Amino acid sequence: MIKLIASDIDGTLLKKGETSLNPHLFEQIRILKEKGIVFVAASGRQYANIRRLFDPVADDIYFIAENGSLCRRHEKTLLKGVIERNLALEIIREVQKKENVECMVSCEDAVYIESEDPAFCHELFDILQNEVVQVHNLAEDVLGDILKIALFVKDDPQETLNHFQQLFSSRIAVVTSGYEWVDFIAPSANKGTTLAALAESLNIDAQDCVAFGDQYNDVEMLQFVGTGYVMSNAAPGMAYYSAFVTDSVVDEIDDIISGLEI
Template sequence: MTGLIALDMDGTLLDSTGAIPEGFWPLAKLAKSRGIAIAPASGRQLATLRHLFAGNPETEPSSYIAENGTVVWHEGEIVSTTTIDPDLVHQIIDVAEGLDATVVLCLPEIAYILDDHDELINAEVEKYYFSTERVSDLHAMVGTEVVKVALFTHRSAEDDLAPQLRGISPELTVAVSGEHWVDIMNPLANKGIALTALASALGVVPADTVAFGDYLNDLELLRAAGTAYAMANAHPDVKAVADHIAPSNADHGVITELTKILG
């Protein structure tokens, strides 16, 4: 019996316009009434996720897996964070400057970005980070609470940026989270680890968990789930680890499969 459903957002639940399909809300209400937890599991910021789902207590999730698993929120509070060593954060910032990549410094409840970026980059950042602050020096904002460093490039994240970043330190995980985004994290955190921990906290056995995803930062999530769905638009590596292929996000594939799961 399903007890926990983890949903990636971009390319998965969100449609081709970046919106939550209207058909999701009655399903979320039904799941909640049956005691089934639906947890958004995203590379997006916690504040962004909470903003997307706010408005109706009958459909709002009680749990979120944010920042690719480095932040877990449950029933009104952050219950887990996984941080990066400050010395390594400084190294990442320095390396990114030489790669012409935009750095987003992610803390559990706010993200910092340099104040000298153009409007195109600002718009891309604001799409994923609802709570942000512009600063003149990212190094000055580095402390003990950095959970993730996100980097945006106009080039290919998978083919160009990620390979150049993987040499920074063996202590770091470099995850390709989108066509132009790379996330750098502590290797003790990913969506799969967060799903397992959340299921344990909810008293749900791993076999009763379901996960949907589409991109490379969803690999661990799908591997950890009892039943794994890759979207039709998913990366080939994600499809390879899935139990089922759902219709694409443009075709509201999550809605189709949730309707079947919930009967």
């Protein structure tokens, strides 16, 4: 029996170039709530950004943000993962050596950048609509707990991913997230471990959970749940981690709801 549905956002609920969710999803979430089924928005995005996307139903769902480093509901932090500061500074300084890569450091209150690159700023301010603070130097001026470090890659995300995995994968997870991003996720924090902790707190068994994803930052979440779906345009190899492939999360939720009403 399905008791929880979790979905990634970029590339899953939102296709490339889309900036707003299908309004039908909000009605689905209301129906799921009436049926006692929990909905979880799970993304590499900032919490404030995800909450804004789901504004019509924001008080009806759970949020897993920053690729699992933060879990919130009703503006209350339930779980938080932090990157050890010396490791975070080492990563930031290595990123600062690399051309054509912009860096964003996520804390609980805002994301921090030092770049004034027009394309990067457009992505953060206009597309993602993040809460952004510009500083002179990320390695020196970010004082709060660091939940995630994200790289906006202008050229080849795979080359950037390979480079930083070779340097840091023994100490921290380095994964693709969306179409142009490479993320460093707090050790032991990912969408899967955070979803598992949330499900346990709600007394929901993994076999009663469904998840949707498209990128390698969704792997642990798909592995945790009883039923996993990857998108038909998912990253190469992602189908290995799920039982089903789909073109539309909304269509699949419609089918789930129809099954509940039989």
